[in-house]
Every structure is written in C-alpha cells, then in structure tokens.
Amino acid sequence: MLNLKIETAAVRVAAFPEGDRLLTLRATCLGPAAALAAARLVPRRHAQVPEDGLWDIDLVVDAGVEPGGAVTWRDVVFIGEADWCEGVRLHSPGGVLEHRIAPQGAQLAPRPLAAPRWSRPAAPASSPAKPRRRFDPFRFLLDGAATAMILAGVSLLPMALPANAAEPAGQGPAPAASGFDRN
Numbered sequence: 001m002l003n004l005k006i007e008t009a010a011v012r013v014a015a016f017p018e019g020d021r022l023l024t025l026r027a028t029c030l031g032p033a034a035a036l037a038a039a040r041l042v043p044r045r046h047a048q049v050p051e052d053g054l055w056d057i058d059l060v061v062d063a064g065v066e067p068g069g070a071v072t073w074r075d076v077v078f079i080g081e082a083d084w085c086e087g088v089r090l091h092s093p094g095g096v097l098e099h100r101i102a103p104q105g106a107q108l109a110p111r112p113l114a115a116p117r118w119s120r121p122a123a124p125a126s127s128p129a130k131p132r133r134r135f136d137p138f139r140f141l142l143d144g145a146a147t148a149m150i151l152a153g154v155s156l157l158p159m160a161l162p163a164n165a166a167e168p169a170g171q172g173p174a175p176a177a178s179g180f181d182r183n
Contacts, residue, residue: 004031004039004059005094007073013082013101023082027090027097029059032069038062041078041090053086054098 010026029036044056057078087100 003094004029004035004061004092006059006090006092006097009088009090009097009099011088011099011101013085021082021085023055023078023080023085023088025057025078025088025090027059027076027078029074029076029092031071031074031094032066033072033074034069035061035065036072036074036076038065039074039076041076043078043080049084053084054089054100055082055085055087056089056091059090059092 006027006029008028012024014022014024016022025041027041029039031039039059039061042058042060044058046055050056059076085101087098090097090099
C-alpha cells in the first residue's frame, strides 16, 4: 500500500465579474518519488451540494506504481470551478485534511489594463537626460558573425602575401601585415 500524506494545502478562490468562481488548490505531498510522480488530485462528483459545503478531492495514484523509492516532497495542483464550494476536504492514504475558505477569501480576478496607471516619471531638471542608444540589429549580427569566424580560425585582418609571391594581374601591391588602415 502506498503511504502518501498531504502535509499542507493552499486554497485560493478567484471571483470573476460574471459571477464565476475558480478554485486553485495546491497540495504539498510527502511520499515515495515514483508514486508522487504519478499522483494527481481528482474531485468527487456530487449529485447535490453537500450540507457542509466542502468539496471532496482525492489524491490518486495510478495502479501499478511501485511503492518503493526515496521519500520526497511534491506539489500537486488542481484547478476547477467553485460556484458552490465553501472549502475542500482532501483525502489521501495518509489521512484527511480539511481547508475552509474564508468569506473574504474570494478575490476579484484582475482585469487587464488598457493603459498603464502611471506614466514614466520625468527626469529632474538638475540631471540632464541621457540620449538613448538606437538599437542596431546588424551590429549584433556582425558581432556574432565575427565571433563565429574567429572561433572557426578565420582571420579578420587582411592577409599579407609573402615577399616572393607574384602580384595578381591588374592589382596593386599586396598590403603589408602591419599596414591595416583603420581610417
């Protein structure tokens, strides 16, 4: 038999303006690592709302999982609609844990903002504003290409021909190794 135990549970309910409520349950479990890897929280289906208002949720492990292995911690998460729920009752092979939701526990879900609430503060008059550098994507591209060439062993400096090498026809003398023009 698997010895899984739910140590703690964090329950949060978010209330939406349309009237829906969403329950988020995170249970911290202790047990063998192989069993916890296959563990999940499964809610029981109720034909009618229970008198105590608690939703029964089971910690379930698939059949065929060996109970051996190192004992470890793992968080198991469940998210579901909580229109009638006043709390949860978590069932595990190691015991039962109840968690009631406070009446003020239902928090309004945040709405996305159309614009930021405040603008960026202006710089004080005593400190001059620093000019912003323009983003140049080609600078990074060239830097990356140069780095790749260096790593591949390709020299980026003009190559000097040996003194006894013939000049190519129609071209001037080969540049000297130290004659790299930086202007």
